[in-house]
Amino acid sequence: MTWLVTGGAGYIGAHVVAALQEAGMGAVVLDDLSSGFANRLPAGVPCVVGSVLDGHLVEAVLRDHRVDGVIHLAAKKQVAESVGDPLFYYRQNVEGLRVLLDAACTADVKRFVFSSSAAVYGSPPTEYITEETRCHPVNPYGETKLAGEWLVRAVAHATGTGYVNLRYFNVAGAGTPELADRQATNLIPMVFQQLALGRRPAVFGADYPTPDGTCVRDFIHVSDLAAAHVAAARRLTAHTTRLTLNVGRGHGVSVREIITQIGEVTGHPVEPTILERRTGDPARVVASVDSILRELDWNAQFGVREMISSAWTGWQLRHRKDPAPAGPAVRASHATR
Numbered sequence: 347m348t349w350l351v352t353g354g355a356g357y358i359g360a361h362v363v364a365a366l367q368e369a370g371m372g373a374v375v376l377d378d379l380s381s382g383f384a385n386r387l388p389a390g391v392p393c394v395v396g397s398v399l400d401g402h403l404v405e406a407v408l409r410d411h412r413v414d415g416v417i418h419l420a421a422k423k424q425v426a427e428s429v430g431d432p433l434f435y436y437r438q439n440v441e442g443l444r445v446l447l448d449a450a451c452t453a454d455v456k457r458f459v460f461s462s463s464a465a466v467y468g469s470p471p472t473e474y475i476t477e478e479t480r481c482h483p484v485n486p487y488g489e490t491k492l493a494g495e496w497l498v499r500a501v502a503h504a505t506g507t508g509y510v511n512l513r514y515f516n517v518a519g520a521g522t523p524e525l526a527d528r529q530a531t532n533l534i535p536m537v538f539q540q541l542a543l544g545r546r547p548a549v550f551g552a553d554y555p556t557p558d559g560t561c562v563r564d565f566i567h568v569s570d571l572a573a574a575h576v577a578a579a580r581r582l583t584a585h586t587t588r589l590t591l592n593v594g595r596g597h598g599v600s601v602r603e604i605i606t607q608i609g610e611v612t613g614h615p616v617e618p619t620i621l622e623r624r625t626g627d628p629a630r631v632v633a634s635v636d637s638i639l640r641e642l643d644w645n646a647q648f649g650v651r652e653m654i655s656s657a658w659t660g661w662q663l664r665h666r667k668d669p670a671p672a673g674p675a676v677r678a679s680h681a682t683r
């Protein structure tokens with residue numbers, strides 16, 4: 347079996363490629379390298395440099411590499427950027443997916459795993475979010491992911507394609523130091539960056555109705571997430587299935603707890619600066635993970651400590667220096683991507 351992994355040179359995609367290889371499944375990557383790095387890929391995995399928006403190229407890759415299924419991660423993922431440039435996000439994330447699905451139909455490829463997000467839920471007023479919780483995205487990024495799920499579902503029903511839409515919660519950690527996230531857009535790498543700059547991370551709001559007043563999120567180790575893709579690929583290989591599943595740990599951890607644990611792991615304890623709440627940040631976003639356990643026999647193996655320590659090892663490898671002591675505050679984000 348050979349899987350086309352779009353966005354395979356990215357942070358999560360490279361972990362998915364490594365996990366497929368480990369599971370004895372073939373992979374070919376299509377990536378425009380807009381935020382990815384070809385040197386993340388293991389030897390022997392072909393990397394075609396190009397965009398999913400190029401339908402002829404996608405079709406050629408599917409045919410030339412005799413692809414059996416697609417794992418689609420290629421997308422833009424920055425919430426604030428999507429608010430400023432929604433047309434770009436709809437083109438990259440929705441039109442890119444439409445072109446890819448079109449090529450897959452033409453090449454008769456009928457297995458599809460789609461990288462969705464907890465951002466489809468918006469600010470749900472519920473303790474544990476199930477897949478039946480109402481989707482109400484609060485930014486264009488989340489909208490493109492929800493529209494993507496609808497598109498995948500509609501095409502699947504029209505063509506007999508099997509699919510698994512995976513709604514990732516907050517992704518963190520690294521399988522190996524070389525594969526660590528190189529962008530400082532998620533909470534943990536952002537805090538590392540502030541430490542390195544000698545600044546204190548800022549927390550937006552400490553008066554939420556949560557145990558310590560800061561927002562609570564569900565953090566999932568990227569290696570666990572990669573294993574969920576392998577489980578989805580296996581399931582699609584065995585049956586034509588149609589599933590939409592949360593991928594989280596089902597445990598909430600507060601932003602303050604994460605910052606405290608970062609201090610313990612790095613040996614640089616830091617007191618965050620508390621700022622006003624930001625509009626649109628939900629108090630708590632935690633997955634119910636019953637469905638993915640039932641459907642794919644998957645559950646998370648790693649905890650927050652492993653996420654922080656593996657991310658920290660990767661950070662040190664890239665920066666090769668210790669962070670300076672904490673100084674003035676700079677903003678750190680904990681948006682659900």
Ligand SMILES: NC(=O)c1ccc[n+]([C@@H]2O[C@H](COP(=O)([O-])OP(=O)(O)OC[C@H]3O[C@@H](n4cnc5c(N)ncnc54)[C@H](O)[C@@H]3O)[C@@H](O)[C@H]2O)c1
Pocket residue numbers: 352353354355356357358359376377378379380381382383396397398399418419420421422423438442461462463464514515516517518532683
């Ligand atoms: N990181 C998170 O916390 C998180 C959470 C939920 C969902 N997601 C989704 O997971 C996927 C991967 O995210 P990531 O964190 O690895 O980001 P990333 O930016 O590291 O990876 C995205 C990859 O896609 C490539 N790419 C972007 N546009 C492309 C295009 N038009 N054609 C071909 N390649 C293109 C980039 O070069 C990059 O290698 C995205 O779809 C993202 O929306 C990420």
